[in-house]
Amino acid sequence: MKNKSILLFLFLGFFVQAQEKVVINKQEVVRIETELASDKMEGRATFSPGIxxxxxxxEEEFKKINLAYFDDLTNYRQEFEVKGKAANNVIGILPGKSKPDEYVIFSAHYDHLGMAKDGTDKIYNGANDDASGTTAVITLAKYFKDLGQNERTIIFVAFTGEEIGGFGAKFFSAKMDPNKVVAMFNIEMIGTESKWGENSAYITGFEKTDFGTILQKNLKGTNFKFYQDPYPEQKLFYRSDNARLAAQGVPAHTISTSKMDSEPYYHKVSDEVGVLDLNNMTQIIKAIAISSQSIISGEDTPSRVKN
Incomplete structure (x- = not known):
């Protein structure tokens, strides 16, 4: 009991320091989101000049944060080919202090649908899908870098090719030893309110591991809540970039707020920054940061997926 009390005391101290020392502010969230979903990106279609x-x-954001390079890369680009065409993920890491060979992944896909063939507005800006998730990954990278207390190695990755078959996640996952990946926080469409309103999100595959239970425990005392996926018939757990590692037993889950039965802007040119709730989105990113603390610190290790 004495050892457990000491660990709890240390964790609480870590938690308080995290809140006092590091701030996730809305201005930065707006800046990053607005740039990623801007017209000049032309919808970020894989293989396009926009992407x-x-x-x-x-890459520039990761450079400003001063993330380290992943594996044996000499820059932030993990390059590969899809049907003879060049593509790349963007990856940066924060090496772990005491458990460098245990990995926690924060991910999102930065590609979208590109340009429509006709219409007055031809740009699929993809503000929610998934500039919102990519914004979260960049913001969390700065948060954990500034905090400087991660015992496990954190990998921040922006995937390409999700909209055309998950090629970026497939390539990345094939390079990973699943036994070294402790958890994967895949972030997909968090720019609109969930069906429960503000300060809430759901976790796909919630029932498959105790990942969500750990996150909710770390949020005790806040007004934020993670729910089980309310759209099980859509099989979302296997439809995003978490699926490849989840299939290998990794507690790899997607965090989302998208109302998949009624999201009005999903895969439409109207998915623009103006339709997002950026205040709520900022709160979601803060909640992810706080809820992941005990996994980042090495105190908690989520159970594996049983496939």
Whole structure:
């Protein structure tokens, strides 16, 4: 009991320091989101000039944060080919202090649908899908870098090719040893309120591991709540970039607020920054930061997926 009390005391101290020392502010969330979903990105279609602009922007953000390079890369680009065409994920890491060979992943996809063939507005800006998730990944990278207390290695990755078959996640996952990945926070469409309103989100595959239970425990005392996926018939757990590692037993889950039975802007040119609730989105990113603390610190290890 004495050891457990000491661990709890240390964790609480870590938690308080995290809140006092580091701030996730709305202004930065707005800046990053607005840039990623801007018209000049032309919908960020895989293989397009627009997605090159998006990649360069994310790389520059990782450089400003001073993230380390992943694996044996000499920059932030993890390059590969899809049917003979060049593509790349963007990856940066924060090496763990005491458990560098245990990985926690924060991910989102930065590609979208590109340009429509006709219509007055031809740009699929993809503000919610998934510039919102990519904004969260960049914001969390700065948060944990500034905090400087991660015992486990944190990998921040922006995937390409999700909209055309999950090619970026497939390539990345094939390079990973699943036994070293402790958890994966995949963030997909958090720019609109969930069906429960503000300060809430759901976790796909909630019932498959105790990942969500750990996150909710760390949020005790706040007004934020994570729910089980309310759209089980849509099989969302297997439809995003978490699926490849989840299939190998990794507690890899997607966090989302998208109302998949009624989201009015989903895969439409109207998915623009103006339709997002950026205040609520900022609160969601804060909740992810706080809820992940005990996994980042090495105190908690989520159970594995039983497939």
């Amino acid at each position: 090159e602009l998006a990649s360069a922007f994310i």
